[in-house]
Amino acid sequence: MSSGIDVAIIGVGLVGSAVIAQLSSVSPLSSLHVIALQNSKKTLLAEPGQRLALGANGEWKESLASSPVDALSLDELVNKLHEIQAQNKRHIAVVDNTSDDGVASFYPLFVQAGFSVATPNKKAFSGSLDLYSHILHSAMQPEVLAKGPLVYQESTVGAGLPIISTLEDLVITGDKVKKIEGVLSGTMSYIFNEFSPPGGSTRKFSDIVTVARANGYTEPNPGDDLSGSDVARKLTILSRLIPELVNALPDGFTSVDTQSLTPAGLRDEKDADTYVKRLPEFDAEFDELRAKAQANNAVLRYVGVIDVENKVIKAGLESYPADHAFATSLGGSDNIISFTTQRYSNRPLLVQGAGAGADVTAMGVVADLVRIAQRRG
Amino acid sequence: MSSGIDVAIIGVGLVGSAVIAQLSSVSPLSSLHVIALQNSKKTLLAEPGQRLALGANGEWKESLASSPVDALSLDELVNKLHEIQAQNKRHIAVVDNTSDDGVASFYPLFVQAGFSVATPNKKAFSGSLDLYSHILHSAMQPEVLAKGPLVYQESTVGAGLPIISTLEDLVITGDKVKKIEGVLSGTMSYIFNEFSPPGGSTRKFSDIVTVARANGYTEPNPGDDLSGSDVARKLTILSRLIPELVNALPDGFTSVDTQSLTPAGLRDEKDADTYVKRLPEFDAEFDELRAKAQANNAVLRYVGVIDVENKVIKAGLESYPADHAFATSLGGSDNIISFTTQRYSNRPLLVQGAGAGADVTAMGVVADLVRIAQRRG
Numbered sequence: 001m002s003s004g005i006d007v008a009i010i011g012v013g014l015v016g017s018a019v020i021a022q023l024s025s026v027s028p029l030s031s032l033h034v035i036a037l038q039n040s041k042k043t044l045l046a047e048p049g050q051r052l053a054l055g056a057n058g059e060w061k062e063s064l065a066s067s068p069v070d071a072l073s074l075d076e077l078v079n080k081l082h083e084i085q086a087q088n089k090r091h092i093a094v095v096d097n098t099s100d101d102g103v104a105s106f107y108p109l110f111v112q113a114g115f116s117v118a119t120p121n122k123k124a125f126s127g128s129l130d131l132y133s134h135i136l137h138s139a140m141q142p143e144v145l146a147k148g149p150l151v152y153q154e155s156t157v158g159a160g161l162p163i164i165s166t167l168e169d170l171v172i173t174g175d176k177v178k179k180i181e182g183v184l185s186g187t188m189s190y191i192f193n194e195f196s197p198p199g200g201s202t203r204k205f206s207d208i209v210t211v212a213r214a215n216g217y218t219e220p221n222p223g224d225d226l227s228g229s230d231v232a233r234k235l236t237i238l239s240r241l242i243p244e245l246v247n248a249l250p251d252g253f254t255s256v257d258t259q260s261l262t263p264a265g266l267r268d269e270k271d272a273d274t275y276v277k278r279l280p281e282f283d284a285e286f287d288e289l290r291a292k293a294q295a296n297n298a299v300l301r302y303v304g305v306i307d308v309e310n311k312v313i314k315a316g317l318e319s320y321p322a323d324h325a326f327a328t329s330l331g332g333s334d335n336i337i338s339f340t341t342q343r344y345s346n347r348p349l350l351v352q353g354a355g356a357g358a359d360v361t362a363m364g365v366v367a368d369l370v371r372i373a374q375r376r377g
Numbered sequence: 378m379s380s381g382i383d384v385a386i387i388g389v390g391l392v393g394s395a396v397i398a399q400l401s402s403v404s405p406l407s408s409l410h411v412i413a414l415q416n417s418k419k420t421l422l423a424e425p426g427q428r429l430a431l432g433a434n435g436e437w438k439e440s441l442a443s444s445p446v447d448a449l450s451l452d453e454l455v456n457k458l459h460e461i462q463a464q465n466k467r468h469i470a471v472v473d474n475t476s477d478d479g480v481a482s483f484y485p486l487f488v489q490a491g492f493s494v495a496t497p498n499k500k501a502f503s504g505s506l507d508l509y510s511h512i513l514h515s516a517m518q519p520e521v522l523a524k525g526p527l528v529y530q531e532s533t534v535g536a537g538l539p540i541i542s543t544l545e546d547l548v549i550t551g552d553k554v555k556k557i558e559g560v561l562s563g564t565m566s567y568i569f570n571e572f573s574p575p576g577g578s579t580r581k582f583s584d585i586v587t588v589a590r591a592n593g594y595t596e597p598n599p600g601d602d603l604s605g606s607d608v609a610r611k612l613t614i615l616s617r618l619i620p621e622l623v624n625a626l627p628d629g630f631t632s633v634d635t636q637s638l639t640p641a642g643l644r645d646e647k648d649a650d651t652y653v654k655r656l657p658e659f660d661a662e663f664d665e666l667r668a669k670a671q672a673n674n675a676v677l678r679y680v681g682v683i684d685v686e687n688k689v690i691k692a693g694l695e696s697y698p699a700d701h702a703f704a705t706s707l708g709g710s711d712n713i714i715s716f717t718t719q720r721y722s723n724r725p726l727l728v729q730g731a732g733a734g735a736d737v738t739a740m741g742v743v744a745d746l747v748r749i750a751q752r753r754g
Contacts, residue, residue, distance in 0.1 A: 022550050022551050025551060026549070026550060026551035028549055029549070029550075029551075160546070160550075160720070161726065162539040162542065162543050162546070162728070165539065165542070166539050169537070169539070169740065169744040169747075170740070172403070172405055172406070172743075172744070172747055173399050173403060173406075173537075173739075173740045173743045173744055173747075174399050174402060174403035174406075175740065323705060325702075325705070325706045328700060328702070328705045328706065329702045329705065329706050329727070331724055332723060332724050334724055339730075343537070343731075343734075343736045343737050343740065344730050344731055344737070346709060347708055347709050347711055347730065347731060348730065349538065349728075349729070349730035349731075350706070350727065350728070350729040350730060351539070351726075351727070351728055351729075352726070352727040352728075352729075353716075353721050353724065353725065353726035353727060354720075354721055354724060354726075357720075359720045360720050360721070362550075363546065363547070363550045363552065363720065366549075366550045367546040367549070367550055370546075370549055370550075374751075374752050375751050375752055
């Protein structure tokens, strides 16, 4: 791999814990030294010249909780990381495992400080073009900054599935992307794989959402999934990697043509329990959509579509023939993404698999750290 | 990307020409300077301090053909590249676009000379463990050679599809691979997608092979495809990336349990035309296999399987239910590969798409060169 890098981790929830578990248990990763951990309450910093002792059984959790240092501001954290770097003389990568806008808005400052960023947090890349350009301009001017900081974001779309890297490889080798189409939300995938399987179903939409919520497959408020904004964010991230569409969404995901599945009568319902309790009032609407699809031997899927030639970027419910890969091949909360390009023109390049979950999300983040270490370690 | 690398290209047939086309037409790749071209007849070298003028319309072909330098031995080529490097002070990557054993056996010497290698040539990685280990030992001792040469081989399996890189990411982040299963030969894919579609068929095996050969989908002698050795080579390459199986195939692809589809009565037939002419004698055997599968509502696919736990590595004809992804989702000469791992356990990670063709093969090679440039440029 390389002589290694130092890693500062912000956010130690499910994904952050899985990142730490991979870094502390996989021996080829031993040259990636964790030197800082931070959650909303505490910061734990390694002594200069040292790395944090994480322990094989999550002992870092106790060390962090009992740290004498209250959570630093991000400005203070940058200063501390500089102090450590002055001693260690190693490249530093910051891992943001939060879904926080505040941390995301700080990436330009991390990068200006010379630190790389690896993150599953979609916020910085799917918000305003302004922030995005700011990060790009700080990090990715290749000829100027041949040894400068890097920004990696594989897990923002499809978790550990090779989606961002595949799109980047297509583009940099000169392929022309024509269309990207996919089931990009694990929650939406689960709901419609259950509601509209290839063989048809009579289950109620509200029942499926209720079960999904009980199993933790949805956000605490399922309305946050049904809004489609998660898919719109992922489409924004992908579209900005396509040269023709870099500037297509100045305001980010809010500019994506997004169909919300929250019924009109529930748009103002902010209380999650009430939202779920009232959802059966609208089952007939969903039944009707499904009946129409079934009558055409088709299924319903909530998909994201990027049509490059027509500059259409949209998220919404579409129907697919019952023998289409989106109907037959999907199960569970699988993501699937299809790239149609000049080279993959008659038959698309497909990537499919679990698109959510702490371990697979962490895998994408850790693989990004490996690439940073290979290039900057 | 980086300040760039110098590239020496051996083999300028279909894939080599596509590699050159991508390198000469895609502007973000302008820091990858081609400094040498070689085919079986001629060598064309850049002057020190210069790069070769490739031209936007294949002008390099005339330059190579009219080069005063007859094809150098690989020893001589290494010496010339060293002379160029002494002037240019840039990292050199050698691209081997041949399928030649002789060039493959030279990789250890390229690497010892400090040159990286990027190649779609399967020979070096699917032959004896001895050669493979020799390359590994020369190139991939990370701590010793933090800035040493690299060896990339994405296009050896599935052409430009993200297969090798995905397997490497799974492994390096600590996932445990349980099973790899896939349709790995574009030719075998085409033949069985036609012969045994989910809806059944009555077409004759020999007819399909004859059409495939006429369309250039097979080797000049289709027996070379039907032997299964291409699949065995790909399985060898994949298995060596799995820690538990690194040493499982000491003699390489010849150690893989491989089912040849050449009927026993044709094993000794070396003449391609006679081989094809006599194939109809054996249609009844294939009809019988298909009838048995169809009776179970299944299809036939020629697949490669790596079962890590049971240390089984085999290539052969298997039947899959008609609603399996290998039945429904495949078409044309698609490859599909399924990774079942500790993390992707209930539902595998799938990658699918065209697994052969000059442009997509070249894409994998050029993406490898980009990674070498990112790490060594």
